[in-house]
Amino acid sequence: MADNITAHSRRQFMQFLAASPLFSALGGISFAEAASQAIATPADAIDIFDLEATAGQIIPTAHWGYLSTGVDADATLRANRTAFEKYLVRSHRLVDPPVVDTSVEILGRKWPTPIIIAPVGSQKAFHADGEIAVARAAKARNHLQLLSTVTSTAIEDVAEAREEPIWFQLYTMGGWHGVRSRLRRAEAVGCPVVVLTVDLSGGTASRHTLARVARQDTRDCGVCHSGDGPAARTKPMLVGADSGEEMHLTWDFLDQLQQETSMKVFVKGIVTAEDAERCLEHGVDGIIVSNHGGRGDESGRGAIDSLAEVAAAVQGRTTLIMDSGIRRGTDIFKALALGADAIMVGRPYIWGLGSFGQAGVERALEILTNELQIAMRAFGTPSIADIGINNITIR
Numbered sequence: 001m002a003d004n005i006t007a008h009s010r011r012q013f014m015q016f017l018a019a020s021p022l023f024s025a026l027g028g029i030s031f032a033e034a035a036s037q038a039i040a041t042p043a044d045a046i047d048i049f050d051l052e053a054t055a056g057q058i059i060p061t062a063h064w065g066y067l068s069t070g071v072d073a074d075a076t077l078r079a080n081r082t083a084f085e086k087y088l089v090r091s092h093r094l095v096d097p098p099v100v101d102t103s104v105e106i107l108g109r110k111w112p113t114p115i116i117i118a119p120v121g122s123q124k125a126f127h128a129d130g131e132i133a134v135a136r137a138a139k140a141r142n143h144l145q146l147l148s149t150v151t152s153t154a155i156e157d158v159a160e161a162r163e164e165p166i167w168f169q170l171y172t173m174g175g176w177h178g179v180r181s182r183l184r185r186a187e188a189v190g191c192p193v194v195v196l197t198v199d200l201s202g203g204t205a206s207r208h209t210l211a212r213v214a215r216q217d218t219r220d221c222g223v224c225h226s227g228d229g230p231a232a233r234t235k236p237m238l239v240g241a242d243s244g245e246e247m248h249l250t251w252d253f254l255d256q257l258q259q260e261t262s263m264k265v266f267v268k269g270i271v272t273a274e275d276a277e278r279c280l281e282h283g284v285d286g287i288i289v290s291n292h293g294g295r296g297d298e299s300g301r302g303a304i305d306s307l308a309e310v311a312a313a314v315q316g317r318t319t320l321i322m323d324s325g326i327r328r329g330t331d332i333f334k335a336l337a338l339g340a341d342a343i344m345v346g347r348p349y350i351w352g353l354g355s356f357g358q359a360g361v362e363r364a365l366e367i368l369t370n371e372l373q374i375a376m377r378a379f380g381t382p383s384i385a386d387i388g389i390n391n392i393t394i395r
Contacts, residue, residue, distance in 0.1 A: 036049035036050045036052060037050065038050075038053050038054040038056075038057050039053075041356070042355070042356045042359045042360050042363035043363070045352075045363050045364075045367060047367060048327050048351065048364060048367055048368065051348070051351040051352045051355050051364055051367075052351045054351070055126070055350070055351040055352075055353075055355045058354055058355060059126050059354040060219065061216050061217040062210075062214040062216075062217035062219070062221065063125040064213065065211075065212070065213025065214050065217075066122075066207075067347065068210075068347075069208075069209040069210035069213070070207070070209060070293075070294040071205040071207060071294065071295060071296065071297060072206050073208070073298070074208075075298055076291055076294040076296075076297070076299050076302075077293070077295075078294075079300055079302040079305075080291070080293065080294050080302050080304075080325025081325055082302065083301075083302025083303070083304045083305050083325070084302070084325065084330075084331055084334060085395070086394055087308075087334045087337075087338070087392055087393075087395070088395055089330070089333065089337070089375075089379055089391055089392065089393075090379075090392065090393050091379045091380060092379065092380030092381070092391075094380075095380035095381075096377075096380075097376075097377060097380075097381075097382035100373050100377055100382055100383065101382065101383040101384065102369065102372055102373060102376070102384060104341060104342055104384050106144065106319060106341065106342055107264065107286075107319065111142065111342075112141075112142050113143070113372065114332065114336060114340075114341070114342040114343055114372075114384060115342070115343060115344075115345060115365060115368055115369060115372075116143065116145075116321065116342050116344045116345075117134060117138055117144065117145040117146060117345070117349060117365075118146055118323055118344035118345055118346035119146040119147055119148035119149075119169035119195070119197075119346075120148060120346045120349075121148040121150035121151060121152075122150060122234075122235075123152055123153070123350070123353065124152035124234065125152070126350055126354040127354055127357050128357075129353075129357050129358065130151075130152050130153050130353075131147065131151050131152065131157075131158045131161075132153055132158065133353060133358040133361060134349065134358075134361050135158050135161035135162040135166075136162075136358050137349075137352075137361035137365065138162055138164075138361075139161070139162050139163055139164065140358075140362055141362055142164075143365060144166075144167065144342075145158075145162055145167070146166065146167045146168070146169050146195060146344070147166050147167070147168055147169065148169050149168075149169055149170055149171040149173070149237050149238070150171065150237070150238070151236070151237055152234050152236075155185055155186060155189055155191075155236075155237060156185070156188075159190065159191075165191060165192050166189075166191060167191055167193040167194070167266075168182070168191045168193070168194050168195065168263075169194075169195045170182065170194050170195060170196050170197065170257075171197060171200075172247035172249070172253075173241040173247075174238065174240055174242065176247075176260075178238070178240055178241035179257075179260070180260060181239070181240055182237055183260060183261045183263070185237070186263065187261065187263060191263055192263060193263055193264045193265075193286070194264070194265055195265075195266045195267075196249075196257060196265060196266070196267050196268065197268045197269055197292075198249050198267055198268065198269040198270070199268070199271075199290060199291060199292045199296040199297070200269075200292060200296050205295060205296060205298075207295065251282060254282055254284070255282060258282075258284075265285055266285055266286035266287065266288055266321075267279050267284050267286075267287055267288065268288035268290050268323070269288070269290050269291070269292065270288065270306075271290075271291060271301070271306035271309075272306070272309060273312065276310045276313045276314050277313055279318070280314070280317055280318060285318065286318055286319035286320070287310065287314065287319070287320050287321070288320075288321045288322070288323055289303060289306050289307045289310050289311075289320070289322045289323065289324075289340070290303060290322070290323035290324050290344075291303050291324050292324065293323070293324045293325070293346055294325075302324075303322060303325050304325065304334065304335060304338070307320075307322045307335060307338050307339065308338050310339075311338055311339025311340065312339070314339070316339075319341050319342075320339060320340055321340060321341060321342045321343065321344060322335045322338075323343065323344040323345075323346070326343055326344075326345050326348075326368075327348060328368075329368060329369075329372035329373070329374060330375050332371075332372045332375075333372060333375040333376065333379065333381075333387060333391070336384060336387045337387050337388060337389060337391040337392045338389065345368065348364045348368065349361045349364045351364065352364035352365075379391060
């Protein structure tokens with residue numbers, strides 16, 4: 001009887017939530033997404049949102065706010081989801097492929113799916129095993145992994161756990177001294193690519209949702225977030241970054257970065273055709289369309305809209321990856337149809353990490369891969385190469 005009362009109360013709450021102003025604050029999610037429930041095992045997850053509901057009950061309050069927040073009123077965060085709704089799929093019939101091939105090639109390396117693990121900082125804030133659990137999940141399911149500059153685990157340990165070259169995402173704390181130190185460490189563990197993030201150059205964004213949620217956390221945050229410099233605050237890649245000139249991200253900086261490293265250089269955070277063209281002029285090895293998951297600035301524009309613009313400008317002249325807002329296999333399909341060579345996911349695998357550690361990350365990746373396969377069969381596209389602009393129409 002008690003279980004039935006609890007389930008009934010939860011359903012009532014979700015119905016209230018879907019009809020309330022809080023619905024908008026959650027990023028414009030659908031009722032089905034809002035009604036997802038906490039689960040007991042990774043196998044119980046029907047979709048990504050079951051992992052979100054579970055992680056929300058486990059991850060410490062302030063850490064959950066950090067993971068969930070957008071900027072200001074979260075308009076860009078919401079747009080990252082709602083923008084997908086204007087792109088409709090044109091299905092091709094009488095194809096009925098018995099199997100589908102989800103593999104892609106990125107810089108000459110073949111991967112079983114186009115799903116890349118995006119760089120997310122401070123992963124031990126969501127699970128004690130942090131980036132090591134993610135690396136082991138990436139190894140188990142053979143996914144490309146990007147590691148954040150503000151990782152809570154050193155790149156050397158993550159690379160050892162992954163047993164396959166990872167890519168390294170670059171922030172510029174500590175001036176050129178700090179940048180060069182991080183480049184050398186990434187090169188030493190065999191990273192083939194450094195990914196320069198350019199969508200936070202305006203400084204720390206106004207993350208109001210985080211500020212409000214953090215008020216509800218009664219723990220002493222100073223235990224983890226104080227000390228002598230960033231390295232003391234559990235950021236091993238920021239050793240030596242406490243001093244150095246302020247870095248201004250400009251096209252000149254990009255040129256110098258390319259001279260400073262033997263790694264290929266991708267730029268993450270490009271959202272316009274003009275900037276994509278300039279990236280090509282400066283000889284970048286790849287572009288990642290991203291608005292930092294709605295955490296960088298309050299443009300109010302969904303990343304999938306930016307992808308459509310950038311892909312039309314790039315026209316296959318460099319590797320193009322899309323990040324921000326992907327939650328379902330149909331989202332991946334739409335991004336590929338609009339011109340992405342691959343996509344990145346961040347919050348979905350962190351929801352898995354926060355819920356069940358490595359097993360949760362694996363389940364998140366499994367769900368998205370399975371959903372992509374289902375979409376490809378349903379829409380008549382036997383391989384990734386068969387997905388193109390003719391599969392998309394705009395509402």
